[in-house]
Amino acid sequence: VNMRRKLVAGNWKMNGSLVANAALLAEIKAGLAVAACDIAICAPAPYFAQCQAELAGSAIAWGGQDVSAHAGGAYTGEVAVSMLQDFACRYVIVGHSERRAYHAESDGLVAQKALRALLAGVTPIVCVGETLVEREAGQTDAVVGRQLAAVLDVLDAADLARIVVAYEPVWAIGTGKTATPQMAQDVHLALRAMLAGKNPTAAVEVKILYGGSMKPDNAAELLAMPDIDGGLIGGAALKAVDFLAIVAAA
Ligand code: PEP
Numbered sequence: 001v002n003m004r005r006k007l008v009a010g011n012w013k014m015n016g017s018l019v020a021n022a023a024l025l026a027e028i029k030a031g032l033a034v035a036a037c038d039i040a041i042c043a044p045a046p047y048f049a050q051c052q053a054e055l056a057g058s059a060i061a062w063g064g065q066d067v068s069a070h071a072g073g074a075y076t077g078e079v080a081v082s083m084l085q086d087f088a089c090r091y092v093i094v095g096h097s098e099r100r101a102y103h104a105e106s107d108g109l110v111a112q113k114a115l116r117a118l119l120a121g122v123t124p125i126v127c128v129g130e131t132l133v134e135r136e137a138g139q140t141d142a143v144v145g146r147q148l149a150a151v152l153d154v155l156d157a158a159d160l161a162r163i164v165v166a167y168e169p170v171w172a173i174g175t176g177k178t179a180t181p182q183m184a185q186d187v188h189l190a191l192r193a194m195l196a197g198k199n200p201t202a203a204v205e206v207k208i209l210y211g212g213s214m215k216p217d218n219a220a221e222l223l224a225m226p227d228i229d230g231g232l233i234g235g236a237a238l239k240a241v242d243f244l245a246i247v248a249a250a
Contacts, residue, residue, distance in 0.1 A: 006037035006250040007230035010237025025054045027240035037250040048087035063091030069112035081120040095127045097170045107150035115154045125164045132171035160202035166232040172212025181221045184210045188227035216245035
């Protein structure tokens with residue numbers, strides 16, 4: 001049993017509307033018992049104001065799904081970390097596999113985004129994960145190691161405790177296929193060992209979330225593993241009952 005407080009973070013992806021979000025957030029707030037874990041919702045940027053209005057003063061933090069590596073300027077379509085801060089975002093996902101795959105984000109770019117967030121005091125949730133081909137080729141540790149190393153390279157060791165890592169096997173995202181608790185634990189342990197190589201004290205504190213088809217019926221066994229410190233939840237974060245059930249399991 002570890003001393004890290006768990007974090008359950010919803011990733012709404014490109015879903016929602018003002019009307020649908022209002023209903024979802026109201027249902028989540030109404031159903032939330034005193035939470036034993038940290039909770040966050042990562043929303044599309046146009047809904048930051050709505051999240052702030054609905055969630056300020058609640059036990060639920062909010063954040064973004066991506067951030068620019070640049071501070072500001074001529075970068076059409078991008079969102080700066082200062083803009084997340086304007087709406088009191090506490091977290092931002094960086095390096096989600098959908099960004100890596102569909103927007104060609106490199107390990108180096110993801111690292112710059114993580115650094116940009118961290119320096120502004122917004123907690124980056126750094127996603128790493130292997131594809132099915134990579135897992136079957138026995139490359140899982142090498143791939144997630146390379147992805148995490150790029151981030152560790154640009155961070156000061158002293159700042160390490162302020163990141164969150166999310167292990168998200170690409171083959172488990174949105175597919176209904178979940179890593180077994182032991183498969184996930186093995187990778188989480190390897191990631192924590194890497195963190196320890198940079199800062200042993202911080203490695204004990206950094207939360208490593210699991211993501212990939214986490215649902216109410218598999219959350220408890222995943223969250224019971226010693227190095228799984230919470231979940232990054234896609235599909236199940238869009239249904240209040242499911243999200244609340246996962247929060248309760250944490
Ligand atoms: C995600 O994309 O971060 C994710 C974990 O999605 P899902 O829960 O739908 O697999």
